[in-house]
Amino acid sequence: MTQGIAKDFSHLFSDECNSRLPSQLKTILPLFADPNLVFLGGGLPMSDYFPWDNLTVESPLPPFSSGIGAKPSGDASDTCKIEITKAEQKSQEGIDIPLSRALQYGFSHGQPEVMKFFKEHHSIIHKMNYQDWDVLATIGNTGAWESTLRIFCNRGDTILAEEFAFSSSISAAEAQGVNVFPVPLDEHGIIPSKLEEILDNWTEGAAKPKLLYTVPTGQNPTGSSLPFDRKQAIYRIAQKHDFIIVEDEPYYFLQMEKYEADPEKRVTKTYSDHNEFVENLETSFISIDTEGRVLRLDSLSKVLAPGTRFGWVVGSEAILQHFLRLQEMSIQAPSGFTQAIIAGTVNRWGQQGYLDWLIGLRHEYTAKRDFCIDTLHKYLPQVDYIKINPPIAGMFFTVNIDASKHPEFATKYESDPKKVEKAIFDKSIAAGVLVIPGNWFKADGQTTPPQPEASSKSEKPNEIFFRGTYAAVALEKMAVGLQRFGDALYEDFQLSK
Amino acid sequence: MTQGIAKDFSHLFSDECNSRLPSQLKTILPLFADPNLVFLGGGLPMSDYFPWDNLTVESPLPPFSSGIGAKPSGDASDTCKIEITKAEQKSQEGIDIPLSRALQYGFSHGQPEVMKFFKEHHSIIHKMNYQDWDVLATIGNTGAWESTLRIFCNRGDTILAEEFAFSSSISAAEAQGVNVFPVPLDEHGIIPSKLEEILDNWTEGAAKPKLLYTVPTGQNPTGSSLPFDRKQAIYRIAQKHDFIIVEDEPYYFLQMEKYEADPEKRVTKTYSDHNEFVENLETSFISIDTEGRVLRLDSLSKVLAPGTRFGWVVGSEAILQHFLRLQEMSIQAPSGFTQAIIAGTVNRWGQQGYLDWLIGLRHEYTAKRDFCIDTLHKYLPQVDYIKINPPIAGMFFTVNIDASKHPEFATKYESDPKKVEKAIFDKSIAAGVLVIPGNWFKADGQTTPPQPEASSKSEKPNEIFFRGTYAAVALEKMAVGLQRFGDALYEDFQLSK
Numbered sequence: 001m002t003q004g005i006a007k008d009f010s011h012l013f014s015d016e017c018n019s020r021l022p023s024q025l026k027t028i029l030p031l032f033a034d035p036n037l038v039f040l041g042g043g044l045p046m047s048d049y050f051p052w053d054n055l056t057v058e059s060p061l062p063p064f065s066s067g068i069g070a071k072p073s074g075d076a077s078d079t080c081k082i083e084i085t086k087a088e089q090k091s092q093e094g095i096d097i098p099l100s101r102a103l104q105y106g107f108s109h110g111q112p113e114v115m116k117f118f119k120e121h122h123s124i125i126h127k128m129n130y131q132d133w134d135v136l137a138t139i140g141n142t143g144a145w146e147s148t149l150r151i152f153c154n155r156g157d158t159i160l161a162e163e164f165a166f167s168s169s170i171s172a173a174e175a176q177g178v179n180v181f182p183v184p185l186d187e188h189g190i191i192p193s194k195l196e197e198i199l200d201n202w203t204e205g206a207a208k209p210k211l212l213y214t215v216p217t218g219q220n221p222t223g224s225s226l227p228f229d230r231k232q233a234i235y236r237i238a239q240k241h242d243f244i245i246v247e248d249e250p251y252y253f254l255q256m257e258k259y260e261a262d263p264e265k266r267v268t269k270t271y272s273d274h275n276e277f278v279e280n281l282e283t284s285f286i287s288i289d290t291e292g293r294v295l296r297l298d299s300l301s302k303v304l305a306p307g308t309r310f311g312w313v314v315g316s317e318a319i320l321q322h323f324l325r326l327q328e329m330s331i332q333a334p335s336g337f338t339q340a341i342i343a344g345t346v347n348r349w350g351q352q353g354y355l356d357w358l359i360g361l362r363h364e365y366t367a368k369r370d371f372c373i374d375t376l377h378k379y380l381p382q383v384d385y386i387k388i389n390p391p392i393a394g395m396f397f398t399v400n401i402d403a404s405k406h407p408e409f410a411t412k413y414e415s416d417p418k419k420v421e422k423a424i425f426d427k428s429i430a431a432g433v434l435v436i437p438g439n440w441f442k443a444d445g446q447t448t449p450p451q452p453e454a455s456s457k458s459e460k461p462n463e464i465f466f467r468g469t470y471a472a473v474a475l476e477k478m479a480v481g482l483q484r485f486g487d488a489l490y491e492d493f494q495l496s497k
Numbered sequence: 498m499t500q501g502i503a504k505d506f507s508h509l510f511s512d513e514c515n516s517r518l519p520s521q522l523k524t525i526l527p528l529f530a531d532p533n534l535v536f537l538g539g540g541l542p543m544s545d546y547f548p549w550d551n552l553t554v555e556s557p558l559p560p561f562s563s564g565i566g567a568k569p570s571g572d573a574s575d576t577c578k579i580e581i582t583k584a585e586q587k588s589q590e591g592i593d594i595p596l597s598r599a600l601q602y603g604f605s606h607g608q609p610e611v612m613k614f615f616k617e618h619h620s621i622i623h624k625m626n627y628q629d630w631d632v633l634a635t636i637g638n639t640g641a642w643e644s645t646l647r648i649f650c651n652r653g654d655t656i657l658a659e660e661f662a663f664s665s666s667i668s669a670a671e672a673q674g675v676n677v678f679p680v681p682l683d684e685h686g687i688i689p690s691k692l693e694e695i696l697d698n699w700t701e702g703a704a705k706p707k708l709l710y711t712v713p714t715g716q717n718p719t720g721s722s723l724p725f726d727r728k729q730a731i732y733r734i735a736q737k738h739d740f741i742i743v744e745d746e747p748y749y750f751l752q753m754e755k756y757e758a759d760p761e762k763r764v765t766k767t768y769s770d771h772n773e774f775v776e777n778l779e780t781s782f783i784s785i786d787t788e789g790r791v792l793r794l795d796s797l798s799k800v801l802a803p804g805t806r807f808g809w810v811v812g813s814e815a816i817l818q819h820f821l822r823l824q825e826m827s828i829q830a831p832s833g834f835t836q837a838i839i840a841g842t843v844n845r846w847g848q849q850g851y852l853d854w855l856i857g858l859r860h861e862y863t864a865k866r867d868f869c870i871d872t873l874h875k876y877l878p879q880v881d882y883i884k885i886n887p888p889i890a891g892m893f894f895t896v897n898i899d900a901s902k903h904p905e906f907a908t909k910y911e912s913d914p915k916k917v918e919k920a921i922f923d924k925s926i927a928a929g930v931l932v933i934p935g936n937w938f939k940a941d942g943q944t945t946p947p948q949p950e951a952s953s954k955s956e957k958p959n960e961i962f963f964r965g966t967y968a969a970v971a972l973e974k975m976a977v978g979l980q981r982f983g984d985a986l987y988e989d990f991q992l993s994k
Contacts, residue, residue, distance in 0.1 A: 015652070020672035023664055024937050031931060038978030040965040041931040043717065043799070043892040048566040049861065050802040051556040051842065051854070059548040069545040103804030139636070139828055146827040155512070167520055172826040175517035220540065302540070305547040307600030307833025329669040330643040331636055335832030336804025345548065357548070364546065395540040434528060434538040440521050468537040481535025 003131045006292025006316030012210050012244060013322070017151045020325050047086060047100035055084045055099065055337070059345050062353030068360035082344035095347040102336035108328045110137025110312070111336075113343040118312050120351060122298075125278060126314075127287040136320045136327075138311045139334050141248050141297040144323075145213070146172045147330075148246055148295060148313075151322050152210045153178045159211040160198075160243070162190060164441040166220045169213060169248070181209060182443040184459075187389060189219055189226040192233035199241040211244050217282055218251035218394015221441040221467040225255075225393045228283045235288045247285045248297045251394035253358045255281060256366040259373050259390035266370065268363070274355045277362075282393070292316030300342070302395070303361065310334050310342060365395075365471070368478075372397060372470035375479050379486030381495045395471035398438065399485075404462040407494050421464040427492050428466075433484040438465035500628045503789025503813030509707050509741060510819070514648045517822050544583060544597035552581045552596065552834070556842050559850030565857035579841035592844040599833035605825045607634025607809070608833075610840040615809050617848060619795075622775060623811075624784040633817045633824075635808045636831050638745050638794040641820075642710070643669045644827075645743055645792060645810075648819050649707045650675045656708040657695075657740070659687060661938040663717045666710060666745070678706060679940040681956075684886060686716055686723040689730035696738040708741050714779055715748035715891015718938040718964040722752075722890045725780045732785045744782045745794045748891035750855045752778060753863040756870050756887030763867065765860070771852045774859075779890070789813030797839070799892070800858065807831045807839060862892075862968070865975075869894060869967035872976050876983030878992045892968035895935065896982075901959040904991050918961040924989050925963075930981040935962035 031037055060072045061080040072079035084096050091098040097111045109115065119135045122128075138144040153159065155177030161170060163182040173180050184194040202208060212234070216226040226234075238245050260266045271277040286296040292315060299311035313323055327333070346354055373390040376397070380386060385402035401424070403409060403417035413419040421437045428435055468485070470478060490497060528534055557569045558577040569576035581593050588595040594608045606612065616632045619625075635641040650656065652674030658667060660679040670677050681691040699705060709731070713723040723731075735742050757763045768774040783793040789812060796808035810820055824830070843851055870887040873896070877883060882899035898921070900906060900914035910916040918934045925932055965982070967975060987994060 015674065016672050019674065021668070023668060025664055025933070028931060028933075031926065034929075036929050037926070038930045038974055038981065039969055040967075040975070040978050040982075041933050042969060043966055044969040045799055045803065045892075046566075046969065046971070047802075049858065051565070052554045052802075052838070053557075053569055054555050055838075056553040057549045058551050060550075068548070069543075072550055099804075103802035105798075105803045139832075142829050143827050167522055168826050171518065171520060175513050175823075175826070177512065177516065301602075302542055305544075305549075305600035305833070306542065306602045307596075307830075309829065309832045326672075329665050329672070330640050331828065332639050332806065333804075335636075335806045335835045336802070337834040337838055338832045341549070341552075341834055361546065395542075429528065429534070432531075432533050433535045434525060436522070436525075436538050469540055470537075472536060472539060472541040472543065474543070477535055478537070481537050484535065485537075 003129060004290065006130050006132050006318055009244065009292065009319060012152055012242075014150065014152055014154050016154075017322050020322070020329075022325060023328070042105070044105055047104060050086060050099060050103050052099060052103070053086050055340065057082045057341055057344065062349050062356040064356055064360045068357060068364060080345070080348050082341070082348060084340050084344050095344065097336075097340045097343050099336070099340060102340040104336070105332070108333045109324055110135075110334065111339045111343060113347060114339050115312070117343070117346050117351075118298075121354060122314055124351060124355075125281060126284050126296075129287075129290045130292055130316070132317045133292070133314065134317050134320050135312045135314050136323050137334050137339075138297070138313050138323075139309045139331050140301055140306075140311045141250050141299040142168060143331065144297045144311060144313050145169055145246065145248060147323055147326050148211070148297075149173055149176050149178060150326060151319070152244065158207060158209045159213055160195070160209045161213045161443045162215070162219060162222075163443055164221055164438060165213070165443045166215065167441055170443050173213075180443050183212075185222060185224065187224055188230065189216065189222070189224040190214065190230065190234060192230050192237060195234060196237050199237065208241055209243050211246055212238065213246050213248065215248045215251070216285065217249055218254055218391060218396065220251070220394070221396055221398065221436065221438060222465075223389060223391035223394055223396040223398050223467075225282060225391070231283065231285055231288055235285065235293075238293055245285050245289075245294045246297065247294060249284070250299045250302050252282070252284075252298070253303050253361055254365045254395060255362060255393045256369055256391075258392055259370065261377070263374070271359045271362075274352055277355060277359050286314060292319065295319065303358065304342070308338050308342060310338050368470045368475070369397070371475050372478060372482070375482045376486075379483045381486070381489055381493060383493075383495065386489065395469045396467050397470065398465045398467050400463055400465040402460075402462055403464050406492070417462045417464050424466070424488060424492050427488040428485055431484040431488045433481040433488070435466040435468040435485055438467060441467070500626060501787065503627050503629050503815055506741060506789065506816060509649055509739075511647065511649055511651050511654075513651075514819050517819070517826075519822060520825070539602070541602055544601060547583065547596060547600050549596060549600070550583050552837065554579045554838055554841065559846050559853040561853055561857045565854060565861060577842070577845050579838070579845060581837050581841050592841065594833075594837045594840050596833070596837060599837040601833070602829070605830045606821055607632075607831065608836045608840060610844060611836050612809070614840070614843050614848075615795075618851060619811055621848060621852075622778060623781050623793075626784075626787040627789055627813070629814045630789070630811065631814050631817050632809045632811050633820050634831050634836075635794070635810050635820075635824075636806045636828050637798055637803075637808045638747050638796045639665060640828065641794045641808060641810050642666055642743065642745060644820055644823050645708070645794075646670055646673050646675060647823060648816070649741065655704060655706045656710055657692070657706045658710045658940045659712070659716060659719075660940060661718055661935060662710070662940045663712065664938055667940050670710075677940050680709070682719060682721065684721055685727065686713065686719070686721040687711065687727065687731060689727050689734060692731060693734050696734065705738055706740050708743055709735065710743050710745065712745050712748070713782065714746055715751055715888060715893065717748070717891065718893060718895065718933065718935060719962075720886060720888035720891055720893040720895050720964075722779060722888070728780065728782055728785055732782065732790075735790055742782050742791045743794065744791060746781070747796045747799050749779070749781075749795070750800050750858055751862045751892060752890040753859060753866055753888075755889055756867065758874070760871070768856045768859075771849055774852060774856050783811060789816065792816065800855065801839070805835050805839060807835050865967040865972070866894070868972050869975060869979065872979045873983075876980045878983070878986055878990060880990075880992065883986065892966045893964050894967065895962045895964050897960055897962040899957075899959055900961045903989070914959045914961050921963070921985060921989050924985040925982055928981040928985045930978040930985070932963040932965040932982055935964060938964070
């Protein structure tokens with residue numbers, strides 16, 4: 001089947017995007033092809049004056065047989081020594097970015113040695129259904145999402161987001177004067193029928209939402225993962241109501257086996273076969289997309305380290321060129337040190353070695369998730385109104401509670417579930433554990449969305465939840481924290497063990 | 498004299514800035530002080546899974562006696578070996594940022610080991626006249642300026658900028674729908690009387706400009722540097738007409754001795770005394786500021802390397818907190834690799850060693866500037882309508898030309914100086930050298946400024962200029978390029994050598 005070309009979505013662009021014209025200085029770029037030309041055009045310092053002559057990092061080496069958390073022993077067999085020099089001549093072509101280039105101006109779209117690797121990686125993981133797609137370097141998904149808003153939204157525009165969503169993403173929209181309309185969720189994420197109902201009944205005359213912001217895998221804060229059939233349904237709704245789907249996927253590679261409560265029945269998948277690993281991953285929105293309607297935000301923050309401040313956006317060339325123009329006048333490019341170190345590392349690991357790393361990550365997070373859920377079952381009150389939700393991806397678990405079952409719900413808490421939530425939160429802190437009240441993530445912030453006739457009212461008005469993570473601490477400490485959380489619940493609900 | 502507190506400038510903030518509320522998640526930060534609390538609150542990956550165990554860079558060591566462009570020999574006497582480990586315990590406290598922290602989330606204001614150094618450095622160079630000032634890490638001045646616009650300007654607002662200005666800075670404003678009103682320049686930069694005339698006669702009822710954007714030292718593209726008395730006058734005008742001065746100072750440390758045409762009379766300043774070096778630097782706007790009306794953008798791009806993507810903004814705490822809020826939902830923080838490497842380097846060099854580096858930089862750029870101007874005098878036509886401007890700072894020289902003296906001005910070029918400019922540009926490219934037409938930097942872009950009665954019409958309507966740099970290439974290549982530019986002028990003006 002011949003693949004098509006991305007559709008034109010420029011009617012959805014913001015005024016800012018439309019007035020961001022390409023720089024006249026860019027017209028001289030083709031001149032660089034002439035080796036005879038003496039370039040006295042730009043304020044580039046000579047790399048002779050960069051004070052770093054060389055840079056070395058050590059990383060473990062695939063297949064990471066002692067686990068991704070193991071330190072490299074320093075032996076050549078399991079340690080990868082990455083030496084990056086300033087001089088171009090001493091650099092391994094296609095593998096390393098010489099510091100003379102990495103630390104210079106230029107390459108706002110990302111250094112070729114890095115972008116080639118991640119474009120190929122993207123092709124291994126996702127199926128692309130149109131020709132003119134590309135990848136563009138970003139400084140991580142927080143920045144990429146903020147830029148996405150700048151490219152599409154004017155003040156007063158509306159976007160759709162999961163009813164509970166990462167507060168920083170919602171705040172970024174609200175600060176820009178963008179209305180965030182919440183889409184109802186269940187334990188699997190966005191409910192397509194609800195989304196369609198909202199849009200079919202959108203207030204006549206009111207501008208339709210331009211974007212749907214979603215974290216499909218290991219959603220923050222609910223921990224849910226959107227099944228394939230829902231993604232297909234949502235994509236059809238996006239086509240029908242003409243909005244862009246922005247899939248923010250920092251947790252994509254923290255996918256796990258389904259939680260099995262009986263440790264005897266647990267199977268530790270080994271995935272010696274890389275294809276099997278890849279085929280078991282969730283199908284992304286961008287793999288469904290046939291017309292360039294999806295923007296995918298990928299990041300190394302949860303895969304390698306947050307401080308890399310490196311990620312990439314995938315989408316149609318027509319849309320990515322506007323990200324590039326914005327980046328040229330804001331971030332310019334991700335850090336050259338970051339790009340040099342990442343290129344040196346992943347190009348030595350290779351695509352298969354990088355998959356080994358991701359498989360190792362899956363093992364680690366599966367083990368942590370299992371331990372966490374086991375421990376929650378052990379320490380939390382075993383009552384039907386306190387529900388533990390084992391995620392199949394990401395860093396977060398949630399505990400949902402029917403606040404109306406609290407013995408003092410109608411009295412002390414005046415039938416207000418938020419007051420129960422606050423009381424449990426305070427009690428947890430006093431007990432020495434921090435989990436976050438779900439209410440903090442409610443996407444109904446400071447703006448007034450248009451009022452479609454189909455309301456987005458919750459079906460479980462008395463349900464509250466807490467978000468915790470098994471990512472941030474080691475197992476022993478996690479057990480201590482979860483026991484404290486359990487104790488706080490026992491005490492607050494006046495239950496006896 | 499007791500120093501005062503910064504004034505409140507919140508009346509100048511943008512709608513966006515005012516609606517960017519602090520995150521509820523921030524309210525938990527004080528809880529971190531409790532070592533007993535088990536933190537299950539945030540999605541932080543464990544540093545055990547960061548794949549880099551250690552990092553080493555080599556830099557030359559102060560006092561850089563062989564020059565800042567010299568490679569370190571590898572000998573301990575002139576080479577600084579910087580080893581940064583993942584583990585906190587193995588790190589030199591206050592000197593190095595362990596990778597476990599550098600590569601983690603957090604510290605959007607910059608890592609303490611870096612910021613402490615540059616705050617102290619700032620205090621050595623600049624005199625601060627109010628108490629509540631601070632420094633905040635940025636990803637460089639391009640990004641910091643773009644953020645400044647977001648913090649102060651709504652669409653339709655006006656700012657002031659030098660008549661000829663760095664195109665990317667102007668485009669950033671224009672894309673945001675901000676009118677850029679050009680302020681007339683002479684060879685020393687902004688003419689205070691003209692600025693005052695413009696503002697005194699500002700169209701009644703029209704909103705006054707909120708910001709003045711200026712590159713006071715080694716201005717891009719004109720190469721001019723604003724004298725102290727003009728800065729004082731401009732500051733007084735800023736107080737009178739209530740606008741913020743944004744000094745964008747990437748070239749600040751590329752200050753030089755005044756150009757002396759006679760090589761025999763040239764004195765190479767040695768500055769063995771650091772105080773003498775510091776005292777010889779231009780007095781900054783922020784050193785004049787008594788009320789937090791100045792924002793200073795500093796960057797390592799021209800001092801160490803552009804690819805660090807690291808800089809800092811200096812101003813009142815009250816304004817900087819809004820930069821921080823914006824950064825938390827966009828860039829998050831500069832790259833952790835960058836911060837770790839910079840901290841390791843500058844903390845080993847020390848404040849005095851860093852001044853040695855800056856003195857070395859001054860020597861290098863003085864030598865390059867001298868060679869460049871000597872060569873221009875040698876190769877350019879010696880006529881009174883072609884004027885070579887030797888700068889005292891920065892990376893750029895300009896050659897100003899009275900286009901009306903062109904033999905075919907009235908005929909072939911229809912008395913349009915822009916057409917002469919275009920012809921010389923094309924001829925230069927054909928000759929094999931790239932210098933940029935001044936007209937490309939004209940700040941009169943795509944927006945319509947209000948029309949104050951005092952017009953900003955140029956007094957030399959037929960003057961054109963070209964911007965070249967002596968920074969980007971080595972001396973021999975520079976000579977070739979400048980000779981080609983001279984040849985293009987001889988030919989175009991039909992002059993004989």
